[in-house]
Amino acid sequence: MPKVAVLPGDGIGQEIVPEAIRVLQAVLTDSSLRLEFKEYPVGGAAIDRAGRALPAETLAACQEADAVLLGAVGGPKWDTLPAPERPETAALLGLRKALGLYANIRPVRMLPALADASALKREVVQNTDLVVLRELTGGLYFGEKGRKQNPPAAYDLMIYTEEEVERIVRLAFETARLRRKKLCSVDKANVLETSRFWREVTLRVAAAYPEVELTHMYVDNAAMQLVRDPEQFDVLVTENMFGDILTDLASMLSGSIGMMASASLNGKKGLYEPAHGSAPDIAGKNLANPLATILSGALMLRYSFAREKEAQAIEQAVSKVLDAGYRTGDLAKPGDKVLGTKEMGDAVLAAL
Ligand code: ATP
Ligand code: MG
Numbered sequence: 335m336p337k338v339a340v341l342p343g344d345g346i347g348q349e350i351v352p353e354a355i356r357v358l359q360a361v362l363t364d365s366s367l368r369l370e371f372k373e374y375p376v377g378g379a380a381i382d383r384a385g386r387a388l389p390a391e392t393l394a395a396c397q398e399a400d401a402v403l404l405g406a407v408g409g410p411k412w413d414t415l416p417a418p419e420r421p422e423t424a425a426l427l428g429l430r431k432a433l434g435l436y437a438n439i440r441p442v443r444m445l446p447a448l449a450d451a452s453a454l455k456r457e458v459v460q461n462t463d464l465v466v467l468r469e470l471t472g473g474l475y476f477g478e479k480g481r482k483q484n485p486p487a488a489y490d491l492m493i494y495t496e497e498e499v500e501r502i503v504r505l506a507f508e509t510a511r512l513r514r515k516k517l518c519s520v521d522k523a524n525v526l527e528t529s530r531f532w533r534e535v536t537l538r539v540a541a542a543y544p545e546v547e548l549t550h551m552y553v554d555n556a557a558m559q560l561v562r563d564p565e566q567f568d569v570l571v572t573e574n575m576f577g578d579i580l581t582d583l584a585s586m587l588s589g590s591i592g593m594m595a596s597a598s599l600n601g602k603k604g605l606y607e608p609a610h611g612s613a614p615d616i617a618g619k620n621l622a623n624p625l626a627t628i629l630s631g632a633l634m635l636r637y638s639f640a641r642e643k644e645a646q647a648i649e650q651a652v653s654k655v656l657d658a659g660y661r662t663g664d665l666a667k668p669g670d671k672v673l674g675t676k677e678m679g680d681a682v683l684a685a686l
Contacts, residue, residue, distance in 0.1 A: 335368050335369065335370045336367070336368075336369055336370070336400040336401075336639065337369070337370045337372065337398065337399040337400055337401075338369050338370065338371050338372070338399060338400065338401050338402070338403055338634070339372060339374055339392075339395045339396045339398075339399035339401075339402045339403070340355065340371050340372060340373045340374070340402075340403050341373070341374055341375075341376040341377075341392065341396075341402060341403065341404045341405065342373065342376075342379075342404075342405040343376050343377040343378075343379060343404060343405040343406050343407040343421070343425070343612065344377045344378045344379055344405075344406060344407050344408055344409045344421065344612045344617075345405075345406055345408075345409050345611070345612025345613055345614050345617035345618075346405070346406060346612060346613045346616060346617050346622035346675075347377070347404070347405020347406040347407065347612055348379075348405065348617075348618075349617070349618070349620065349622050349624070349675045349676075350405055350406075350608065350622050350623075350624040350626075350627040350675060351403060351404075351405040351627060352679075353624035353627065353628060353675060353676065353678070353679030353682075354403060354624065354627040354628045354630065354631040355371055355403070355631075356679055356683060357628050357631055357648060357651075357679065357682050357683060357686065358371075358631045358634075358635070358648075359371075360683050360686050361635070361644045361647050361648055361686055362644065365641065365644055367635075367639055367641055367644070369639075371403075372395065374389075374391065374392040374395050374396075375389060375392060376388060376389075376392050376404070376407060376421075376425050376429075377406075377407025377408060377412075377421035377425045377612075378407065378408060378409050378411055378412040378421045380392065380421075380425070381412060381415075381419075381421065386419070386424065387407065387412075387419065387420070387421045387423075387424035387425040387428070388424050388425045388428045388429060393428070393429070393432055396429060396432075396433060396605075397432065397433065400602075400603070400638055400639070401603070401604050401605070401606065401634050401638040401639070402429070402433075402604070402605040402606065403605075403606050403607070403627075403630070403631065403634065404429075404605055404606065404607040405607070405608075405612075405627065406607070406608065406610065406611050406612035406613070407421035407422060407425045407426055407612060408420065408421040408422045408611060408612050409421075409612050409614045409617075410614055427475060427476070429605060430470050430471055430598060430605070431471055431476065433600055433603060433605060434471065434600040434603075435470055435471065435598035435599060435600050435603075435604070435605055436469060436470055436471045436472070436498065436501060436502060436599075436600060437467060437468075437469070437470060437501075437502055437505050437598065437599045437600070438467070438468040438469075438470040438577065438581075438596055438597070438598045438599075439465060439466075439467055439468075439509075439596065439597045439598075439599065439633070439637075440465065440466045440468065440581045440584070440585075440594060440595070440596045440609055441464075441465045441595065441633075442462060442463075442464050442465070442466065442564075442581075442584045442585065442587055442588050442594065443462065443463045443464075443588060444459050444460055444461065444462040444463070444587065444588055444589075445588070445589070445593075445652075445653050445656055446460070446657070447653070447656035447657045447659075448588065448589035448593070448656060448665065450667060451589035451590065451661075451665045451667065452586070452587055452588065452589050453586040453587070454561060454586075454587060458561075458562075458563070458564065459564060459587050459588075461565045462564040462565060462587050462588065463568075464564065464567040464568060464569070464570065464584070465509060465513070465568075465569050465570070466569075466570045466571075466572070466577060466580060466581050466584060467502060467505060467506045467509060467569065467570065467571040467572075467577075468572060468573075468574060468576075468577025468578065468580075468581060469494075469498065469499075469502045469571075469572070469573045469574050469577065470574060470577075470598055471498070471574075472493070472494050472495070472498045472573070472574055473492055473493075473494060473528070473573045473574035473575055474490045474491070474492045474574065474575050475574050475575065475578075476574075477490055477491030477492055477493050478490075478491040479491065492526070492528050493528065494528045494531060494532065494573065496531075496535055499531065499532050499535040499536070500535050500538075500539060502571060503519070503532075503535060503536050503539045503571055504539055505599075506519075506569055506570075506571035507539060507540070507542070507543040507546050509569050510543075510546045510568060510569040511543060511545065511546055513568050513569060514568040515545055515546050515547060515568070516546070516547050516549075516567070516568035516569065517546050517547070517548050517549070517568070517569045517570075517571060518548075518549045518550070518551050518556070518567055518568075518569070518570050518571075519532070519533070519536045519548065519549070519550050519551070519570075519571050519572070520550075520551050520552075520553050520556045520570055520571070520572035520576055520577075520580065521533060521550065521551075521552065521553065521572065521573070521576070522552055522553050522554070522576075523550070523552070524552060528573070529573075532573065533550060536548070536550075536571075553572065553576045553579075553580070556570070556572075556576075556580060557579070557580060557583060560580065560583055560584055560587070561583070561587075564584070564587050581594070581596075581609060582609070585609055585610075589665050590623060590664040590665050591608075591609060591610040591626070591664075592608070592610060592622065592623030592625060592626050592662065592664045592665070593623065593625055593626055593629070593665070594608065594609035594610065594626050594629075595608060595609070595626050595627075595629035595630040595632070595633050596608065596609045596630060596633070597630070597633040597634070597636075597637050599637060602637065602638055603638070604633075604634065604637050604638045606630040606631065606633055606634040606638075607627070607630055608626030608627045608630055609626060610626060616663075620674035620675045620676060621662070621663050621674065621675065622662070622675045623662035623663075623664050623665065623675070623678065624662075624675050624678055624679055625652055625662070625678065625682075628648060628652060628679070628682055629648070629649065629652060631648060632644075632645040632646075632648035632649050633645070635648070647686060648682075648686070650685075651682050651683075651685035651686045652682060652685075654685040655678070655681045655682055655685050658671075658681075658685075659671050660673050660678065660681050661673065662674070662675070662678050
């Protein structure tokens with residue numbers, strides 16, 4: 335039986351992951367796919383229990399599993415630890431690197447029911463349907479970093495190999511080919527050498543995809559265009575840090591960061607998690623929106639298990655619940671029916 339390593343982690347991770355598991359189990363009851371879900375400690379919770387954010391047993395389980403479902407890691411309790419030991423660095427970056435998860439996929443689709451929950455006007459966002467592919471194991475976050483003395487200074491090295499650029503760009507072309515056939519590569523080629531290199535490699539890969547319309551955009555302009563006219567985008571591809579920033583920005587187009595799912599892939603092997611963090615401000619209060627995690631479960635069925643029908647069933651159940659006017663606090667407007675985390679999970683199950 336295929337295995338899913340379940341890593342709830344910290345803060346709201348403990349509340350949202352169980353809802354996603356319930357939904358996955360429900361959608362699979364009528365299917366031939368059986369998944370074995372097994373839970374492992376990660377993040378601050380693992381530091382408290384085992385002394386480190388990514389225990390060897392957890393890492394081994396993730397390496398062995400067919401897919402990983404992650405909640406979130408980190409919180410104020412562990413913020414004073416030295417950077418390499420912190421949950422975000424040790425667990426999240428550690429897992430991405432160890433599993434070779436070089437491609438982070440974040441779909442941003444405006445669900446009609448949420449057009450008024452968006453940070454932008456309905457007219458601007460109502461037809462938003464885009465996907466951001468973020469390179470996840472290279473660039474500044476993984477480059478050499480350090481301090482210097484006299485005068486005191488710090489540095490982070492930005493480096494990309496040809497192979498690293500090529501594989502993410504290729505996946506972006508493949509993704510665009512199956513959608514509206516438009517790819518926008520985001521860089522800062524007017525000032526960064528890594529970006530000029532990124533463009534060269536992208537142009538080379540493009541030769542194999544004549545049916546896809548390729549454009550290039552500077553990242554500062556891309557940030558502006560995403561809030562000015564998100565409809566213009568189909569697939570965006572970009573390096574690690576630019577993608578981190580642009581996807582948080584893009585999450586607000588679709589109503590709340592609590593709606594944004596993500597898949598981090600290395601072929602069929604994938605780690606699935608909401609794009610948001612552990613939200614310590616609302617943790618333990620049954621207030622968190624579980625939909626980003628539930629939708630991440632749908633991505634798991636799609637990318638790791640090729641179960642498109644079941645993935646869509648989850649996505650449709652989520653739309654149905656929102657169409658019926660149910661909201662968690664992060665999405666609520668006066669007059670909405672406000673649900674807690676568990677009750678939102680119940681509503682999605684009922685809609686399934
Ligand atoms: P990270 O560094 O892990 O990305 P962060 O500091 O950027 O974390 P988040 O944990 O993503 O922050 O939270 C940012 C804000 O969004 C907080 O106010 C939090 O309460 C809210 N938030 C995040 N996720 C959710 C959710 N699922 N439901 C409701 N609100 C959320
Ligand atoms: Mg963040």
